[in-house]
Amino acid sequence: MQSLTINRSAVDRRADTFTKRRTVKKDHQAAYLIRAIECIDLTTLSGDDTPSNVHRLCVKARQPITPDLQKRLDITPIHTGAVCVYHAYVADAVSNLAGSGIPVAAVSTGFPAGLSPFKQRLEEIHQSVQDGAHEIDIVITRAHALTQNWAALYDEMRAFRDACGSAHVKAILATGELGTYTNVARASAVCMMAGADFIKTSTGKEPVNATLPYALIMTRLIRDYYERSGVKIGFKPAGGIRTAKQATEYLMLMKDELGNDWLYPHLFRIGASTLLSDIERQLEHHVSGRYSAFNRHPMS
Amino acid sequence: MSKVQDILNQDLPYGQAPEDAKAAHAWLDQHQRNFGSFINNQWVKSEKSFPSFNPADGTELAHISQASPEQVDQAVQAAQSALAPWQALSPQRRAEYLYAIARQIQKHARLFAVLETLDNGKPIRETRDIDIPLVARHFYFHAGWAKLASEEFPSYQPVGVCGQIIPWNFPLLMLSWKIAPALAAGNTVILKPAEFTSLTALLFAEICEQIGLPPGVVNTVTGDGSTGRAIVEHPGIQKIAFTGSTEVGRIIRQSTAQSDKKLSLELGGKSPFIVFEDADLDSAVEGLVDAIWFNQGQVCCAGSRLLVQESIADKLYAKIRQRMATLRVGNPLDKSVDLGAIVDRSQLERIESLVNQGVEEGATKFQAPCDLPSDGFYFPPTLLTNVEPASTVAIEEIFGPVLVAMTFRTPAEAVQLANNSVYGLAGSIWTQNLDIAHDIAAQVKSGIIWINCTNQFDAAVGFGGYRESGFGREGGREGMFEYLKPILPQYSKDFPAIEVQKPVIDRTHKLYIGGKQVRPDGGYSFSAHGHEFALANRKDLRNAVEAAATAQPNWANTTQFLKSQILYYTAENLQAAEDQFTNAGISAEEFQASLDLIFRYAAWCDKYDGAVHQAPLRALIYTRNEPIGVAATFAPHQPTLLGLLATTLPLISMGNTVVAIPSVINPLPAVELMRILEASDVPAGVFNILTAPHADLEKTVADHLGIDLVWHFSGEVGAHTIQSLSSGNLKQTWCVTDSIDFTQPHTEFLRRSTQIKNIWTPYGA
Structure with missing residues (x-):
């Protein structure tokens, strides 16, 4: 672990120039945006969540763009990658999404800080799985990374993994709280070795959430892990991704850094709540040539 | 199936995202795709022209004038006439012109970028995000030097009319690296873009016209190598700056040898x-x-x-x-x-x-x-x-x-x-x-x-090579010196003449090589002032260079503190031997000036520092003033001792090793100096002395591939030999034909003793 180090300036430079090396236009741009929708974990994680706004979210996940827009784009129906909620609304979401094929993801293990009693964190996973969650987004104990206690992080991640059973597990690293790029890389490696199906940047509650440099570091580690083990780990940036342009950039980063397999929801998700509205506006512009407004698109 | 669905089903290929080239083509059409040179703010077409192609698809973009030697001459005359009025402007006014250029480049950035991509074939990402922003930055930075040059470089003056020849790989960026510092330093220019890529230089000329830059300050002549030759060989030009192949660089070195043109070469690399x-x-x-x-x-x-x-x-x-x-x-x-x-x-x-x-x-x-x-x-x-x-x-x-x-x-x-x-x-x-x-x-x-x-890259950081990658720096403070010439203190009065004493017992004078006094290989002597001096030949030179080359790495790594102590100790020992030098024809005044000079360079040893540059990047960018290597120096014939020390100690104090050929009129002080050096802890091979008529050794020195630089202070004829033959390994040369007052300090001596290395270190926790 100690030999894995990241050069911050070089990563920043690559992340900065990457977005200027690649762009997509017209139909290609539309296709990227459709795919971005298919990869969204449509999320609500607020203290004031109630069954009604969770229901609204689920309906939006089933029909993220209006049938009219879908028709004009002339594409097959789409839905978001998943719906992501707190444990309290897993059961509601599961029933709202019945028959849609959309999995429910639950944030877990004392989200967002991850500092509740360890047994309780495991129990939280069990209960969400019991309620029907297909995916569990766990948070790691940042202290393990900050104190370089990688064995402890490994054990923790193993325990979470086992608790998830057949459910997919996404490991939230909380990159903005790990202090250095090197810690992000090391935590990525440890979580993958300990059985994470996805590594995810952030809870959305840290001061700094998903950024392209973090994404670059994590995707490089995913590539490295694949080369060593033959196992493909998914990537989920979350927090702060609000624009269609950002979503496109992340997809292009997947394509160039990891390859085409990572352009699908089984290996790539975007954790977002307001992103979808911006994408809808851009798609409307694509089909009509006119700039759209938020109130013309159904809210989630 | 729709196109969008198709793309979704095919793993999201990128598709095409071409930059619109309409505006650039409109600009070409506006000029009927036929361009002349820009001389004295007039557009001058030539009899001959040649096509310029878009390398991306082979289509012809425009016809470019092949400027004739007469047109080059017109341009030089225009630059000459413009020189005095340009220099008479206030620094503020010159800065305003450079600032206006920077602003105009930013305002037309996309047109420049697209035109550059069309002409050169490099990706639009590079022209848009790298080349053109760096060009604007270069003019901003040098607008600053235009304002500050006269106060920051007090003992230097503008070099004059500059001929600048640039390559096709970064057409506008190389133009900016040449024109910006030249104008900032108070010079006027004739610039020749590469024949493959003239278009952005012509658009740039149009901008000079638009901002009202006085006629003749910037002249752009287009053409191939023959136009370049006319510039290089023109007697009305005081400075040639060239970026391009090492092969052409050598030719330029040779063809400017007989003139006093200042030269900077930025050549190849691996x-x-x-x-x-x-x-x-x-x-x-x-x-x-x-x-x-x-x-x-x-x-x-x-x-x-x-x-x-x-x-x-x-x-x-x-x-x-x-x-x-x-x-x-x-x-x-x-x-x-x-x-x-x-x-x-x-x-x-x-x-x-x-x-x-x-x-x-x-x-x-x-x-x-x-x-x-x-x-x-x-x-x-x-x-x-x-x-x-x-x-x-x-x-x-x-x-x-x-x-x-x-x-x-x-x-x-x-x-x-x-x-x-x-x-x-x-x-x-x-x-x-x-x-x-x-x-x-x-x-x-x-x-x-x-x-x-x-x-x-950044305008605030010097760029340029060691060895056969050329000499001179572009950018930073260091880059300004390429467009300035030192005002060296002129010699005003002779030291009093003292008669050289003839020894009672015959003395055997030898050469000083590798810390030892050795007999000359050829076994010949020459006489001066009643003394017989060892006559060094090419084999002695070879041996001395070998000794100097062997000693150089260690001397370079010797701490600057220790170097200064050795020089101080040399002064001490010299002082104790004053009588010998009086007998050797050195006046008390010259002797004292020599001690002063040793103290000066002993003092400088640990004070000629590098710098930290300010580029817009999270990075520590520091410079090291590094020795150049093995130097050969031809000392002035007068004053004998002071001249020898003044043309060797700056080099030695900065970590070079030296093969010195002292005054031939009176080599006796140099021979006496050998004995002082032997006693003063100067490591073997650091300071070698060969006595010989300078003409005997000039050719061998200039040809020698193991010599990295030559200082020549003993006359015009030898200077020309050195300059024309030194192209073999592109050794750096400094030939001074004026009589210099060595009692006065000038930083040019230290500057010429070092080469600047710029080290970029981005950081980030």
């Missing part, structure tokens, strides 16, 4: 890209993309020679091959393209032939699996492994997207391999270890070092 086992390898691979697949590898400072630590070589090669697969080669106007077209068919053929030769000599070739457009000149990104220093492709500059790779075992071996080249332009070092990084940075012989980065 720059090492060194990756240590503890490097962030993925970042190093991305660095390689910026090093060798930037501008299709047509970059003089390209990191074209990958040196990788053996322990990680296979791992790194695998990563490089993987990365090469995602490089996109194609229409340079496409915003998602990484590599565009090679500038011309002739270049493409040269690259192909060198790669074939590499494979024939045993290299393993890997080429990125990419589709190349059928029209235009394209070459795929290429990696050659199994290359060794003896391979042609490891020696020759390929100037294309071809990386050659070899391995090293230890840091010391990395340095040896890195320096095993006639070039010395740049070097890139990748390691997460600070100790290794700065140690290797100090040892690699090149003008620019990038630690954990590569191909970084």
